[in-house]
Amino acid sequence: MSFSAVLHSEWIKVKSLRGTAGSLIAVLLVTLGTTALAFATIGQAEADDPGAEPLYDAFYALNFGQIAAISFGVTAMSSEYLNGALRISLAAVPRRGPFYAAKIAVLGGLALATGLVTAFASFLLGQSFMGPYAIGLDHPGAVRACVGAGIYLALLALFAAGLTTVLRSGVAVLCTLVPFVLIVPFVIGDVAGSVAEFLPDRAGQQILHAHPAGHLGPWTGLAVCAAWSAATLLAGWWALRRRDA
Amino acid sequence: MTRIDVLELTKEYGSTRAVDRLSFAVEPGRVTGFLGPNGAGKSTTMRLVLGLDHPTSGTATVGGRAYAALGEPLRHVGALLDPQAAHGSRTARAHLRALAASNRIPARRVDEVLDEAGLSAVAGRRVKSYSLGMRQRLGIAAALLGDPAVLMLDEPSNGLDPEGIIWIRELMRRLAREGRTVLVSSHLMNETASFADHLVVLGRGRLLADTPMQEFIDTQVQPRVRVRSSDDAALAALLEGHGYRPVRELDSGLDSGRWNVADARVEDIGRITARAGLPILELAAQEGTLEEAYLALTADAMEYTARNAPPTETAASPREEARQ
Numbered sequence: 194m195s196f197s198a199v200l201h202s203e204w205i206k207v208k209s210l211r212g213t214a215g216s217l218i219a220v221l222l223v224t225l226g227t228t229a230l231a232f233a234t235i236g237q238a239e240a241d242d243p244g245a246e247p248l249y250d251a252f253y254a255l256n257f258g259q260i261a262a263i264s265f266g267v268t269a270m271s272s273e274y275l276n277g278a279l280r281i282s283l284a285a286v287p288r289r290g291p292f293y294a295a296k297i298a299v300l301g302g303l304a305l306a307t308g309l310v311t312a313f314a315s316f317l318l319g320q321s322f323m324g325p326y327a328i329g330l331d332h333p334g335a336v337r338a339c340v341g342a343g344i345y346l347a348l349l350a351l352f353a354a355g356l357t358t359v360l361r362s363g364v365a366v367l368c369t370l371v372p373f374v375l376i377v378p379f380v381i382g383d384v385a386g387s388v389a390e391f392l393p394d395r396a397g398q399q400i401l402h403a404h405p406a407g408h409l410g411p412w413t414g415l416a417v418c419a420a421w422s423a424a425t426l427l428a429g430w431w432a433l434r435r436r437d438a
Numbered sequence: 439m440t441r442i443d444v445l446e447l448t449k450e451y452g453s454t455r456a457v458d459r460l461s462f463a464v465e466p467g468r469v470t471g472f473l474g475p476n477g478a479g480k481s482t483t484m485r486l487v488l489g490l491d492h493p494t495s496g497t498a499t500v501g502g503r504a505y506a507a508l509g510e511p512l513r514h515v516g517a518l519l520d521p522q523a524a525h526g527s528r529t530a531r532a533h534l535r536a537l538a539a540s541n542r543i544p545a546r547r548v549d550e551v552l553d554e555a556g557l558s559a560v561a562g563r564r565v566k567s568y569s570l571g572m573r574q575r576l577g578i579a580a581a582l583l584g585d586p587a588v589l590m591l592d593e594p595s596n597g598l599d600p601e602g603i604i605w606i607r608e609l610m611r612r613l614a615r616e617g618r619t620v621l622v623s624s625h626l627m628n629e630t631a632s633f634a635d636h637l638v639v640l641g642r643g644r645l646l647a648d649t650p651m652q653e654f655i656d657t658q659v660q661p662r663v664r665v666r667s668s669d670d671a672a673l674a675a676l677l678e679g680h681g682y683r684p685v686r687e688l689d690s691g692l693d694s695g696r697w698n699v700a701d702a703r704v705e706d707i708g709r710i711t712a713r714a715g716l717p718i719l720e721l722a723a724q725e726g727t728l729e730e731a732y733l734a735l736t737a738d739a740m741e742y743t744a745r746n747a748p749p750t751e752t753a754a755s756p757r758e759e760a761r762q
Contacts, residue, residue: 194509195542202540209532210525276522280490281580284517285540287489287506437491 199286199295207269207299216265217303220346221311224258228315232322240326247328248338248403251319255342255401256375258311259394262304262346263370266353269300271363279438289434293358297426301351308346312339334403334411341400341415348415348422349374352393355425359432393421440466440501440514440587440619442487447496449482449643456482458643459496464621466587469614471634471651472623475736479643480623481519484590488517500588510541516581518591521573526566530557530576533565534583543584555579556605570597578606588619595629607633627729641736651728658734659726663702666695666720667711673697676714677707696720 207213231253239245273279273296286292316339320327330336357366374394389395390407399405399414409417442464449457457479464470474480485491487498489505500508500515508514524533534548552561555575565573574597581589591610595603610633614620621638624630630637637654639647647654664687667673677684677699684697699707704723711718 198542199540202536205532205536205539206528209528209536211527272525272527275525277520278523278525280485280488280519281523281537283490284488284515284519285512285537287508287511437485 194286194288194291196291196295199291200299202286203295203299206272207303210268210272213265213269213272216261216268217307219261220258220265220304220307221314223261224254224311224315225318227254227257228319229322232319236319236322237324237326240323246402247326248332248334249401251316251328251335252312252338252342252398252401254315254319255312255346255398258315259346259349259374260371262308262350263353263374264367265304266300266350267357267363267366267370270296270354270357271361271366274357274361274363277438283438290430293430293433297351297354300354301347304350305343305347308350309340309343311346312342316342332403337411338401338403341397341411344415345397345400345418348397348418349393352418352422352425355422355427355429358429359425361432391417393418396421442588442590442619442621443497443499443502444483444487445497445499447483447486447498448494449479449486449491450494456643457486457493460640460643460645461496462638462645462648464619464638465636466619467614467617468635469610469620469622469633470636470638471630472621472638472640473625473627473630473732474623474640474646476625477642478640480640481592482643483640484517484519484592484621484623487590488515488519510543510584512537512541512543512584512586514584514586515588515590516584516586517589518574518577518581518594520592521570521577521596524565524573524576524580527564529562529564530568530579531561533576534580537580538583541584547583547585551579551582554582571599571602574598575602578609586618588621589613590621592623593625594622595624595626603629627727627732631728639732639735646735655726655728655731658731660700661703661726662724663699663704663707664696664720664722664724665699665707665711665718666697668717668719670695672714673711673716676710676716680710682707698724 239250240247273282283289283292316335320329328335330339353366353370356370357363360366377392390409396409396414397418399407399409400411402411405411405414444463445461447457447460448455460479460483472480482491486493487500487505497504505511505515530552531548534551535545538545538548549558552558555578557572557575557579560568560572565576568576574594578591578594581591594606598606610620610622614635622630622634631651634651637647637649637651638645665673674684674697677697682699682702684699687694687696687698704721708721
């Protein structure tokens, strides 16, 4: 069985589903839209704030774009768990290792490409509204933050995809993950220092800071986030290999 | 070789045994009907052959190899499992394109099978707009995609209109004539009788029969003769005198005026009545149907027997009742 043929098949699957392709485009549109809205209105006012951090604040819209990235990971994987679609897929590609690897590769590749475009585009778009406060890509850590933000979005999509494989339901994953990402950081936010730092979103966002505080540096933070994704992907692989389709 | 071989196959889900030490082979060149009541293990067996479910013990192979070991399996085995399984938001063409790509089947083959299944005009529509019959046709198109030597179809005539049923019947017979192995599960007996050459019958996960269809009917259903005379009472007395046990035949609960004689041949009954000079209005051999044969066989094995058994078409003769 040729792996590139399986990749090709997965690529056709992703692009032929409106919901999946739509959530991928939403990563870009939501992030750019929110950036434009926020920076055009209160961008310069907020920049005067004593706690302002020009680089980290430039990625404010990522809070919304990451929800779309999670949705992409979930919908792309959960389409296999509707009405026994997985049986048709596995009848065509019975070796589950190559099947899962191809799916993850296509998902991850698309999420990474979209994430990188989103990160750079939203950074540049946001700064175009900042007038005298604007920073450029030559700002310390700016390129690192843009690249990191793209990787971060891809890691979240993979995290969601792995979890979907374990739970075999998109709804279940969205119901746990979205509140988790949106609400938990606010609740435990500044209260708990060390534990919250190691949650996937907190750890991954370390790379958006020019000078990150806490235990994790920019790249180690991203590595912790990657470890979370790897853990759910491995759990997904274990579930897919063991279970009856 | 393109045989399907099932050997000592067992599958347990928790404490229920869906398939129980099942062994049979499906040979090429004929249509094998796969029968059994709901929950008998037909679909489970098909999933086990496709490697979708892991057997508790035993093996299932196609051409001597496990399904997962077939290089590009769609080129060897085509399967229709669940017509609802195609994602509703995809178009039929995209659904088949994705399947074809994974097994390096050329894209033009997608249009060929769409055409064969009569879906060309709607190939660009999303599957959720399809009727059950159209989804069934799409599933069959997917099974044909790799021009496979082995076909496994689970309830293929479900939801098809009369033209569709004729189409699938002719298709299956043609595929068998071409030397392919065709396994078709169904719960419609008349339908199965119209296309199957051979039968594999399951009950509670066990093999109940693995025989040619006609042989199956002949061993399960006694030959019967129906006979009608203008002199009813004389006919009954004559038959009883010759050791037959004629039974009054009912037609929708009403007396049809006919006698139904088990274990009899028209040649014998004709000779007896002629010698007695009885005027005969009707004399016919009654062939057993697959449905009768199937019900006779599975009566004990039924997992979900209806509480109220349907009334039988034959009832004891009035004379017999009077005697009791």
